[in-house]
Amino acid sequence: GNSVTQMEGPVTLSEEAFLTINCTYTATGYPSLFWYVQYPGEGLQLLLKATKADDKGSNKGFEATYRKETTSFHLEKGSVQVSDSAVYFCALSDLRASARQLTFGSGTQLTVLP
Amino acid sequence: NAGVTQTPKFQVLKTGQSMTLQCAQDMNHEYMSWYRQDPGMGLRLIHYSVGAGITDQGEVPNGYNVSRSTTEDFPLRLLSAAPSQTSVYFCASSRDTSNQPQHFGDGTRLSIL
Numbered sequence: 001g002n003s004v005t006q007m008e009g010p011v012t013l014s015e016e017a018f019l020t021i022n023c024t025y026t027a028t029g030y031p032s033l034f035w036y037v038q039y040p041g042e043g044l045q046l047l048l049k050a051t052k053a054d055d056k057g058s059n060k061g062f063e064a065t066y067r068k069e070t071t072s073f074h075l076e077k078g079s080v081q082v083s084d085s086a087v088y089f090c091a092l093s094d095l096r097a098s099a100r101q102l103t104f105g106s107g108t109q110l111t112v113l114p
Numbered sequence: 115n116a117g118v119t120q121t122p123k124f125q126v127l128k129t130g131q132s133m134t135l136q137c138a139q140d141m142n143h144e145y146m147s148w149y150r151q152d153p154g155m156g157l158r159l160i161h162y163s164v165g166a167g168i169t170d171q172g173e174v175p176n177g178y179n180v181s182r183s184t185t186e187d188f189p190l191r192l193l194s195a196a197p198s199q200t201s202v203y204f205c206a207s208s209r210d211t212s213n214q215p216q217h218f219g220d221g222t223r224l225s226i227l
Contacts, residue, residue, distance in 0.1 A: 004156075034215060043118070043204055043218035044157075089156060101147070101172065102206075102216060104156035 002027045006090050006105030013080055013112050021075040021108045023064075023090035031092040033057075033066055033073040034102070038087040047075075047088070080112045116140050120205050120219035127195045127226050135190040135222050137205030145208045146188040147216070150174065150201040157204060163188055195226045 007022040025031065032051045036044040048057030053068035062077045073090060090105040121136045139146065147162035149172075159172030163182040177199060179191040188207075192199060202223050206216040 006156075036218075041220070043220045044206075045218070046215040049215060101159050101162065102157070104158075106154050106156045 002029075002031070002092060002094055002103045004090050004092055004103055004105040007108050009087075009107070010109035010111060013110070015082055015112055015114055016079045017112075019075070019077040019080045019084075019110070021088055021090075021110070023073045023075065023105060025071050025073065025090075025092050027071075027092055027094055029094040031094050033064070034091045034093065035062070035064055035073070035075050036089040036091060036104075038089065038107070040086070044089060080110075082112045082114050085110055085112050118205055118207055118217050118219035120203075120222050122222060123220065124223045125225070127192075127224070129195060129197060129226060131192075131195050133192050133195065135192075135203055135205075135224070137188045137190065137219060138186050139188075139205075139207040139217070140186065141207060141209075141217065142185060143207035143209055143217070144185065145216075146182065147172070147206050148178070148180065148188070148190045149204045149206065150199075151204060151221070152201050160190065160203075192224075197226045200224060200226045 003026045005024050034049045035047040037047045038044045048059040050057040050066035056065045064075045087107045089107045091102045118139045144165045148160040149157040151157050158174050161180040163169045202221045204221050205219045208214045208216040
C-alpha cells in the first residue's frame with residue numbers, strides 16, 4: 001500500500017534560518033505529491049504540489065522537488081519567518097486509485113523564534 | 115467565500131451517546147471526505163464520497179456512518195461514541211479531477227468521556 005514517512009518533529013529554528021523537512025514515500029502507482037500546512041486552530045491548507053517526476057512545487061518561498069529516484073519530496077525554505085510556525089504535512093494521492101484518497105505523513109511541528 | 119464549513123467546532127459527549135458532525139461545501143465539489151487527526155498519526159481517512167448518493171469506506175470506518183443526499187452536504191454520524199473516538203475531525207472536498215487539491219474545513223474537536 002501507499003505510505004508517507006515524514007521527518008520527526010518538533011523543529012525549532014531562529015528567524016531567517018534555512019528549513020528542510022524530509023519526506024519520503026512508498027506508492028504502487030503514480031502519485032501526486034503535496035505539502036499541506038496547518039496553522040493553530042485551523043484546517044489544512046495546500047502549500048504546494050507536484051504531479052510528476054522532477055516537477056518543482058513552490059509557494060510563499062517554500063519549494064519541494066518530486067524525486068522519483070529517491071522517492072522523496074523534501075520541503076525547503078531559504079529564510080523562515082515567525083509566521084511560518086505551523087504543522088507541515090507531506091501527502092500523496094495515487095492517481096490509479098478509484099478515489100483520490102490522500103495518504104498523510106505524521107506531520108512536523110515547526111516553531112520559528114524571533 | 116465560505117468553502118468547507120464544519121459544525122460544531124467543539125463537542126463533548128458521554129460514552130454511548132450518538133451525534134452528527136455536519137459538513138457543507140459551496141464549491142460544487144463532487145468529492146468529499148472525512149478524516150480524523152490524532153497526535154503523531156497524521157490524518158486518516160474515515161469515509162469518502164465521489165458524488166451524491168455514493169459513499170465508501172476509508173482506512174478507519176468502524177463506528178462511523180455517512181450519507182450523501184446532496185452535493186453540498188456530507189454529515190458524519192457517530193453511532194455510539196467511545197473514548198477511542200476522541201479526536202479532531204476534518205471534512206474535505208475537491209473537484210472531480212485527479213490532480214486537484216482538497217479543501218479542508220477548520221475541524222471539529224470531539225471529546226468522549
